[in-house]
Amino acid sequence: MPQAAAPARHSPLLRYIAGALLAVVVVTGLVVLIIWLAVQPKKLRYSIEHGSITGFNLSNDRLNSNFYFVLRANNPNRRMSLYYDKIDVTVLYEDQKLSINNVHPFYQPRRNVTFVDLDLVAKNATVFGSVARDLRMERAGGDLSLDIKIRAKIRLKVGVFKIHRTLKVVCGSLSVPFDSHQGFKSFPCDTDMDT
Numbered sequence: 001m002p003q004a005a006a007p008a009r010h011s012p013l014l015r016y017i018a019g020a021l022l023a024v025v026v027v028t029g030l031v032v033l034i035i036w037l038a039v040q041p042k043k044l045r046y047s048i049e050h051g052s053i054t055g056f057n058l059s060n061d062r063l064n065s066n067f068y069f070v071l072r073a074n075n076p077n078r079r080m081s082l083y084y085d086k087i088d089v090t091v092l093y094e095d096q097k098l099s100i101n102n103v104h105p106f107y108q109p110r111r112n113v114t115f116v117d118l119d120l121v122a123k124n125a126t127v128f129g130s131v132a133r134d135l136r137m138e139r140a141g142g143d144l145s146l147d148i149k150i151r152a153k154i155r156l157k158v159g160v161f162k163i164h165r166t167l168k169v170v171c172g173s174l175s176v177p178f179d180s181h182q183g184f185k186s187f188p189c190d191t192d193m194d195t
Contacts, residue, residue: 035158038079045074046150046169046189049115052180053144061132063125067091067099067176069118069148071169072186075108082108083155083162091120092147096131098122118148143177148189166194 050070057064075082087103099120108114127135138144150169155162171189 040078041080042076044082044167044191044193045076046171046191047072047074048148048171048174048187048189050184051146051174051176052184053176053178054180056139056178058127058132058135058139061127061129063098063122063127063135065098065122067118067120067122067146069120071116071118071150073108073114073116075110075112075114077110079110079158081110081112081157083157084108084152085155086153088151089118089120090149090151091122092149093127093144094131094134095147096127098125098127098146139178142179142182143175146174146176147172148174150189168192168194 048069049072050068052068054066054068055064084103084106086105089101089103090097091099099122101118101120103116103118106114106116135144148169148171150167150171152167152169154165154167156165157163169189169191171187174187175185177184
């Protein structure tokens with residue numbers, strides 16, 4: 001007759017370590033859940049409220065122009081404020097960069113709407129072939145279809161904790177008039193946050 005195999009015995013130390021690890025995971029999960037329920041984070045909202053183009057000059061496939069936008073930054077959170085430490089703004093036309101600039105760092109309190117002026121200058125920006133042709137055609141039409149990309153290093157402040165993140169805001173296909181007296185429609189932007 002074959003002998004029955006003895007049941008495997010686990011050492012009490014191994015059971016203790018496994019139980020302690022499980023307890024740490026459960027407690028950590030509960031802490032995260034409680035903090036999330038207390039803070040109830042809401043998505044940050046951004047929009048372009050005004051836009052204009054001045055000093056537009058395109059010659060020899062070189063662009064000189066001033067772009068002015070007003071960014072509306074809405075922080076609807078009751079328990080979270082933001083520090084914008086580094087803000088890079090890019091104006092693009094048909095995926096070609098026309099201008100890049102930095103915005104001064106600022107602090108945004110809880111439940112706050114902040115308006116940020118974005119002044120960008122294209123100085124001798126080289127535009128290639130069909131892009132130059134399309135710019136001339138849109139200039140004749142009275143407005144320009146631009147994309148604005150914003151990348152910011154931010155700190156979210158919740159109580160005494162500060163969490164570092166990278167914020168990406170994309171405002172695509174803005175119809176920006178050359179005449180500043182022509183109406184400009186508020187345009188919502190897409191937002192994404194990386195760790």
